[in-house]
Amino acid sequence: MEIQGLPGQLLAELGPAIASGEIPAGAVLRTEELEQRFRVSRTVVREAVRVLESMRMVAPRRRVGITVRPKAEWDVFDPLVIRWRLAGADRAAQLRSLGSLRVAVEPAAAALAAVHASDDDRRELSALAVELTVTARAADLETFLEHDIAFHAIVLRASGNEMFAHLKDTVGAVLTGRTEHRLMPHQPRPYAVQLHREVAEAICAGDAELAERAMRTIVAGALEELNATLD
Amino acid sequence: MEIQGLPGQLLAELGPAIASGEIPAGAVLRTEELEQRFRVSRTVVREAVRVLESMRMVAPRRRVGITVRPKAEWDVFDPLVIRWRLAGADRAAQLRSLGSLRVAVEPAAAALAAVHASDDDRRELSALAVELTVTARAADLETFLEHDIAFHAIVLRASGNEMFAHLKDTVGAVLTGRTEHRLMPHQPRPYAVQLHREVAEAICAGDAELAERAMRTIVAGALEELNATLD
DNA sequence: GCAACAAAATCGTCATACTTTTACTTCCCG
DNA sequence: CGGGAAGTAAAAGTATGACGATTTTGTTGC
Numbered sequence: 001m002e003i004q005g006l007p008g009q010l011l012a013e014l015g016p017a018i019a020s021g022e023i024p025a026g027a028v029l030r031t032e033e034l035e036q037r038f039r040v041s042r043t044v045v046r047e048a049v050r051v052l053e054s055m056r057m058v059a060p061r062r063r064v065g066i067t068v069r070p071k072a073e074w075d076v077f078d079p080l081v082i083r084w085r086l087a088g089a090d091r092a093a094q095l096r097s098l099g100s101l102r103v104a105v106e107p108a109a110a111a112l113a114a115v116h117a118s119d120d121d122r123r124e125l126s127a128l129a130v131e132l133t134v135t136a137r138a139a140d141l142e143t144f145l146e147h148d149i150a151f152h153a154i155v156l157r158a159s160g161n162e163m164f165a166h167l168k169d170t171v172g173a174v175l176t177g178r179t180e181h182r183l184m185p186h187q188p189r190p191y192a193v194q195l196h197r198e199v200a201e202a203i204c205a206g207d208a209e210l211a212e213r214a215m216r217t218i219v220a221g222a223l224e225e226l227n228a229t230l231d
Numbered sequence: 232m233e234i235q236g237l238p239g240q241l242l243a244e245l246g247p248a249i250a251s252g253e254i255p256a257g258a259v260l261r262t263e264e265l266e267q268r269f270r271v272s273r274t275v276v277r278e279a280v281r282v283l284e285s286m287r288m289v290a291p292r293r294r295v296g297i298t299v300r301p302k303a304e305w306d307v308f309d310p311l312v313i314r315w316r317l318a319g320a321d322r323a324a325q326l327r328s329l330g331s332l333r334v335a336v337e338p339a340a341a342a343l344a345a346v347h348a349s350d351d352d353r354r355e356l357s358a359l360a361v362e363l364t365v366t367a368r369a370a371d372l373e374t375f376l377e378h379d380i381a382f383h384a385i386v387l388r389a390s391g392n393e394m395f396a397h398l399k400d401t402v403g404a405v406l407t408g409r410t411e412h413r414l415m416p417h418q419p420r421p422y423a424v425q426l427h428r429e430v431a432e433a434i435c436a437g438d439a440e441l442a443e444r445a446m447r448t449i450v451a452g453a454l455e456e457l458n459a460t461l462d
Numbered sequence: 463g464c465a466a467c468a469a470a471a472t473c474g475t476c477a478t479a480c481t482t483t484t485a486c487t488t489c490c491c492g
Numbered sequence: 493c494g495g496g497a498a499g500t501a502a503a504a505g506t507a508t509g510a511c512g513a514t515t516t517t518g519t520t521g522c
Binding site: 002112 | 233234235238274277278281282284285286287291303306307308309310311324327328329331332334335336338339340343390392393394395397
């Protein structure tokens with residue numbers, strides 16, 4: 001949980017309810033109502049609402065109440081919003097958005113990583129590429145997922161761009177969701193694994209162009225598969 | 232201001248102070264101290280701190296105080312964090328990060344826009360391309376900036392990806408900052424303007440590949456110029 | 463029918479008391 | 493002399509009552 005204590009718990013109830021549309025845009029909540037519904041004090045309600053306000057999900061107005069804002073205004077990059085949407089009815093749309101984002105960002109990150117990666121980064125990437133090959137062949141999906149997440153996280157971090165690096169958890173959530181919801185082939189595709197090896201090799205060799213191309217093939221393929229599955 | 236009232240004002244003081252490093256990572260604040268320093272009540276301090284906590288900029292701990300977290304843990308995609316960093320000592324680093332992000336995202340957005348843009352979008356883009364040409368020739372930097380921001384915003388929106396669309400304000404802030412801080416040539420470069428026209432034409436014609444290439448040239452050029460100026 | 467004014471509802475702020483957690487300190491026993 | 497256990501205090505966490513500010517709504521009077 002990002003936020004501690006009772007406000008955090010309240011947030012964990014309200015956020016998903018709003019994100020899933022259970023509490024629709026335009027709905028009006030009142031502080032007193034929330035106090036009673038969740039058996040907490042004004043203090044707690046107000047702090048939770050303030051956080052939702054900072055995510056632009058609600059707008060408190062005097063004499064009116066706390067109105068839920070339309071989805072288009074939410075902070076769609078907020079990690080909590082992403083998590084809530086992935087967990088709820090919006091999962092498909094959120095996965096599509098994130099898929100496109102990956103297609104845009106990860107190839108660029110790979111290209112930068114080929115230039116900026118530290119020796120440790122390069123070693124780790126090589127090791128993970130091997131691990132991916134092994135666990136894929138063994139059809140050990142759980143370990144494969146773990147290493148896959150680590151692989152993409154390292155590329156993002158090694159890019160040297162702090163904003164790319166912070167997409168680590170989001171990408172991790174996408175990959176996890178894909179495995180959990182059986183949007184993955186039963187055994188990872190040998191071609192995809194091969195591409196991961198290529199990315200690792202290109203980054204080790206400092207070949208930005210190749211790293212970018214291989215990574216683009218990976219994420220574009222993932223997006224295509226995702227779209228195919230969701231339709 | 233994202234957040235209303237006194238908590239918003241307190242946030243507008245604390246946020247920039249932390250973002251600029253004036254209050255460094257590891258520093259410990261106490262609620263009572265903040266109450267007195269800013270002449271507000273406990274309620275107000277707590278709500279502002281809660282929002283900072285949701286941005287992962289601080290972590291309140293009992294018996295210790297409110298500790299400022301290291302920059303690497305902040306929510307770098309939060310619009311407020313971006314704004315505060317752009318306003319403070321971190322401006323250069325933030326501009327570089329955003330520059331790379333633009334290079335990754337905007338070409339992808341242009342490609343998607345070539346496929347998904349509505350007729351209105353296409354018309355607006357054409358009109359703006361003309362406007363850009365006119366205002367550039369007239370060296371009317373202020374109007375040029377306005378139209379430039381609108382141009383990129385429409386491309387991002389027309390991509391049909393909600394996450395891309397939400398980068399509108401961020402891109403706007405980058406462009407504004409560039410003009411304000413004289414990181415721009417006195418008169419916009421004819422070649423850059425030409426590229427905007429190409430993007431508009433490609434999107435109108437539904438040519439994703441060309442739109443992407445032209446847009447990449449624009450943002451890559453902007454990034455290069457930025458890096459040259461900052462060094 | 464319109465305008466000015468009054469009233470009510472709801473959030474916003476403050477002050478205060480109490481609770482809970484946790485770091486620190488002291489003291490006793492081995 | 494060292495180490496652990498118990499106690500203490502400091503800070504955030506929660507609850508509550510009172511009042512202020514603002515905005516919507518309704519009502520009254522011209």
